[in-house]
Amino acid sequence: MAPKDAFNSPVVLEKLKSVVNGRETQFVTSLLSIVNNNSHLAKASNTSVLNAAMKAATLDLPIDPNLGFAYIVPYGSEAQFQLGYKGLIQLAQRSGQIVKLNAGEIYASQFKGYNPLTEDLEVDMQALPKANEEVAGYFAFMRLSNGFEKTLFWTKDRVLAHGKKYSRSFSGKSSPWQTDFDAMARKTVLKQLLSTYAPLSIEMQQAIIDDNVDSNVQNGAKDVTPPEATESLESFLEGAPADNATEPEKERTEQTGASENGSEIEDGVYEELGLFEGGTITPKEQ
Secondary structure (H helix, E strand, O other), X not given: OOHHHHHOOHHHHHHHHOXXXXXXXXXXXXXXXXXXXOOOHHXXXXXXXXXXXXXXXXXXXXXXXXXXXXXXXXXXXXXXXXXXHHHHHHHHHOOOOEEEEEEEEEEOXXXXXXXXXXXXXXXXXXXXXXXXXXXXXXXXXXXXXXXXXXXXXXXXXXXXXXXXXXXXXXXXXXXXXXXXXXXXXXXXXXXXXXXXXXXXXXXXXXXXXXXXXOEOOOOOOOOOOOHHHHHXXXXXXXXXXXXXXXXXXXXXXXXXXXXXXXOOOOOOOOHHHHOEOOOOOOEOOO
């Protein structure tokens, strides 16, 4: 079924209505524009495109890639939700507990040193970077209403290594890693800072989980669409019968998936995947 027919169907519009508060027509128009302007995304299944868009809609983030709040990224025949730098900031602001938040680039002429133990970042912000000057790294800073503050700095090489290893869509031509690297680098460092040290709302937790689905390190994240709704929607959009696997088959699939998930962690990059106890906002004891 063509995306235009699928996304404008009464079934889909009814499901979108409760999520986008009556703006389902505008939402579908925006979604179709994104799909039609991306040849790789046009090859993705209707269901995966809609599910990725629904994740952004549930978080009340616009999906226009030019805005930088959220992206729908193609990966083979599937589309994936990817949180943007601006979207991460907006979700953090909604907590009401962050009074100062910043992230950005530090150029080679500005960078003097960084002590990860004391978090002392030495920079000369009076130095004006030259045209096409190399970026030394990216910083993130946060201050909470209770006075707690945190600074984090990653070199550009570390950000590159992180993106190549943990993002399956890193090398894709339409990936935000390729179209807006600096924004994705800022987001990566800021996300590491927030997911580890900031008080996370349920909304922010879900956004981080959904964003991590793009990672090569799978975390067993659940789609925001209820399972039964996903099955019926997939059956409708793709014209394929719903999954009729027996319970034992489903159990074996779940067990296999669980064994494949693993717990790969490098330099604490994905420490946030196991940060909370039982899906709550209570941090684990370190």
